Amino acid sequence: MQGAQKKENRDEASRLWWFSQPIDPLTSKEKKQAAAGRARVQLPRKEKRVVETVCEIPVAEPVFGSMSVSGRSREMEDAISVRINLFQPEVNRRRPVHLFGVFDGHGGAHVAALCRERMHVLIEEELARVDSTRVSSVSGGGEAEWEEMWRGVMKRSYERMDEVAMGTCACGSEWFKCGCHPMQMALGGGCAVLSPEHIIVANCGDSRAVLSRGGRAIPLSVDHKPDRSDELARIEAAGGRVIFLNGARVEGILAMSRAIGDKYLKPVVIAEPEITFTKREPEDECLILASDGLWDVLSSDLACQVARECLREKNPPAKAGPQIEEEGAGALYPSRSMLAAALLTRLALGRRSADNISVIVVDLKRS
Numbered sequence: 001m002q003g004a005q006k007k008e009n010r011d012e013a014s015r016l017w018w019f020s021q022p023i024d025p026l027t028s029k030e031k032k033q034a035a036a037g038r039a040r041v042q043l044p045r046k047e048k049r050v051v052e053t054v055c056e057i058p059v060a061e062p063v064f065g066s067m068s069v070s071g072r073s074r075e076m077e078d079a080i081s082v083r084i085n086l087f088q089p090e091v092n093r094r095r096p097v098h099l100f101g102v103f104d105g106h107g108g109a110h111v112a113a114l115c116r117e118r119m120h121v122l123i124e125e126e127l128a129r130v131d132s133t134r135v136s137s138v139s140g141g142g143e144a145e146w147e148e149m150w151r152g153v154m155k156r157s158y159e160r161m162d163e164v165a166m167g168t169c170a171c172g173s174e175w176f177k178c179g180c181h182p183m184q185m186a187l188g189g190g191c192a193v194l195s196p197e198h199i200i201v202a203n204c205g206d207s208r209a210v211l212s213r214g215g216r217a218i219p220l221s222v223d224h225k226p227d228r229s230d231e232l233a234r235i236e237a238a239g240g241r242v243i244f245l246n247g248a249r250v251e252g253i254l255a256m257s258r259a260i261g262d263k264y265l266k267p268v269v270i271a272e273p274e275i276t277f278t279k280r281e282p283e284d285e286c287l288i289l290a291s292d293g294l295w296d297v298l299s300s301d302l303a304c305q306v307a308r309e310c311l312r313e314k315n316p317p318a319k320a321g322p323q324i325e326e327e328g329a330g331a332l333y334p335s336r337s338m339l340a341a342a343l344l345t346r347l348a349l350g351r352r353s354a355d356n357i358s359v360i361v362v363d364l365k366r367s
Contacts (some may be wrong), residue, residue, distance in 0.1 A: 004117070007347055019322055022246075024258040026282055030065070031360055037143075038200070045176055045269065049187050049236065049248075053084075053305065056138050060366035061084050061098075062084065062098050062194060062362055062363075063336075063337055063362070063363040063366040063367050064082065064100070064247035064337050064360060064361060064362045064363065064367075065109045065123065065334055065336075065337035065338030065340060065341040065342070065360070065361050066078050066082060066285075066338075066341050066358075066359065066360045066361070067338075067342050067344075067345045067357075067358070067359050068082050068340040068355050068356070068357070068358040068359075069345055069349070069355050069356070069358075070347070070356050071293055071349055071354070071355060071356055072349075072352070072353070072354050072355075073354065073355055073356050075108075076109060076356055077105030077106070077107075077108060077109045077112055077356055078100075078102070078103065078104050078105060078109075078112060078186075078291050078293070078356040078357075078358040079102070079103045079109070079113055079115065079116040079358075080099075080102055080103075080358050081099065081100070081101035081115070081116045081119060081120060082099070082100055082101075083098065083099040083120045084098050084102075085098065086098060086099045086120055086123070086124060087123075087124050087128075087315040088125050090327065092288055093195055095195060096192065096195075097193050097195045098171070098194045098195075099119075099120050099123065099163040099191060099192070099193055099194075100191070100192045100194065100287075100289055100360050100362060101115070101116070101119060101190065101191040101192075102121070102189070102190050102207045102231070102289045102290060102291050102359075102360060103115040103187050103188075103207070104161075104187055104188045104189070104205060104206065104207050104292060104293075104356070104358070105118075105185060105186075105187045105290040106185065106186045106187060106188070106254065106255070106256070106262075107186060107262075108185040110168075110185055111165050111185045111186065111187045111260060111261045112163075112187050112189075114164065114165055114168060115161060115165075115187060115189055117162060118161060118249050119157065119161055119189070120324075121192065122143060122156075122160050122195075123153065123154070123155040123157045123163055123191075124291070126152075126153040126157050126160075127153055128154050128320070130149065137301065138157070141357065147277050148205060149274050150193075150200055150275070150277070150331050152293075154191070154193075154200070154202040154273060155272060155273065155275070156201075156347035157202075158189075158202065158204055158260065158267075158271050158272065158273045159272070161189075161260055161271070162260045162261065162271035165261040166261050166263045168260060174304055176366070179255055179329065183209070184185040185258060185262065186254060186256070186259035186260065186261040186262030186265075186269070187205065187260050188203075188204060188205015188206045188207050188224070188256050188258070188259055188260075188291075188292070189203075189205055189207060189260055189263060190202070190203040190204075190207035190208065190209055190221055190289055191203075192204070192275075192287060192289055192362075194287070194362065194367070196280070196355055197279065197280055198276065198277060198278065198279055198280060199211065199220065199277075199278045199279075199280060199287060200276070200277055201275065201276045201278070202223050202275045202326040203218040203222075203224070203273055203274055203275075204224065204258045204259065204260060204271055204272065204273040204274070205223075205224055205256045205258055205259050205260075206221060206223045206224060206256050206291075206292040206295075206348060207289065207291050207292065208221050208224065208289070208290060208292070208300070209220075209221045209287065209288070209289045210287075210288045210303065210304060211278060211284065211287055211288075211301045211312065212285040212286045212287075212288070212304035212307060212308055213281060213283055213284050213285065214285075215285075215299040215308070216304075217299075217304040218277050220277075220278060220287075220298060221274065221276065222274065223292070224254070224257045224258040224259075225247060225248060225256070225257060226248040226250050226255070226256070226257045227242060227244075227248035228257065231257035231258075234257070235250060235257060235268050237267065237357075238268045239271050240251070240268030240269075245310070247354070250255065250268055251265065251268070251270055253265065254269060256269070258270050258272065258273075259271065259273065259331060279283075280364065284363075284364040285304075285307075285308055285311060285361060285363075285364060285365060286304070286305060286308065286311055286337070286340070286361055286364055287360075287361070287362040287364060288303055288304065288309050288344075288359065288360070288361055288362075289359070289360040289362075290303070290344070290358060290359045290360070291355070291356060291357065291359075292346060292352075292355060292359035293347045293348060293353045293355035293358065294345070294353070294357050294358075294359055296353055296354075296355060297348050297351035297352070297353045298347065298348055298351065300346070301337075303344055304342055305341040306340065306343055307344065310336050310337075310339045310340035310343060310361075311336045311337065311340060311365065313365055317336040335363070337361045337362065337363040338361075340361040341359045341361045344359050345357050345359055346363070
């Protein structure tokens with residue numbers, strides 16, 4: 001039965017890939033220009049610069065694709081953050097680190113938007129605060145010291161982000177300098193820091209990070225659900241309750257046991273992230289970060305299967321239409337990873353996901 005299920009997943013992934021191929025939008029003249037090396041076709045001027053490309057360009061920076069849609073939900077409460085070459089910390093031997101984040105808002109989009117604009121700044125500040133003596137001890141120490149340093153950086157960044165979220169009004173004023181009410185919203189946020197040697201994942205909520213390695217799906221985070229045994233024990237020890245009302249919810253309200261924001265459920269709901277460290281290996285294929293709009297209807301195994309099918313060398317990158325040059329829209333050129341993110345989103349919509357869907361796919365073979 002297990003073998004038949006795997007074959008069915010492979011067949012479904014293959015069919016989805018072929019059905020997703022768009023009609024070639026280029027004219028014969030444009031194709032000749034592309035063959036001559038002039039692959040960039042300038043489109044009419046708009047508010048945002050739009051560039052069309054017809055080939056995958058080798059770059060030193062991470063190759064990724066992302067997509068974020070409201071789906072069947074009335075409101076768009078998700079946000080994606082991609083920060084390439086965020087920082088070159090001494091503790092990482094001056095090698096650049098890249099940040100990928102998926103923030104899933106609950107009860108409104110304001111906290112997610114706030115995290116998109118501020119989380120990377122806080123992480124960069126915490127890295128810069130590592131003093132010279134600490135740098136020397138960590139650089140000359142072992143793996144445990146290095147992990148301890150990063151654990152502290154990510155934990156403090158999430159704590160500070162939680163403070164900012166609880167002290168910011170929905171109108172944007174900080175520390176209640178206006179007459180509005182403070183935000184009563186929460187979010188689950190997952191961040192992945194990518195370096196040449198490691199993948200560091202910090203998760204707080206129900207977003208998820210999954211690594212595809214050697215044809216297998218390896219979870220890099222565990223969803224913070226109120227009915228998770230250890231989280232249920234922590235909630236009850238803090239004086240809270242888990243009420244099963246359309247699923248397990250803290251006090252019958254929040255479907256996550258950890259979140260940024262939502263001051264009225266503190267201290268039962270905490271903003272402390274769980275952090276994992278994974279050494280990169282040659283057989284690593286891709287990293288998928290997504291909100292629960294994807295994971296509610298797709299297993300980690302099937303998501304990795306679909307992504308691997310899109311990233312295979314024999315499958316050429318789609319000659320897709322224009323890509324808008326803005327954060328969250330994916331790479332500036334049509335790539336296999338962009339195709340994977342779009343196809344996973346389409347598959348979740350086809351399976352009638354009721355939530356916002358946000359997906360990032362990082363091609364680790366080309367990154």
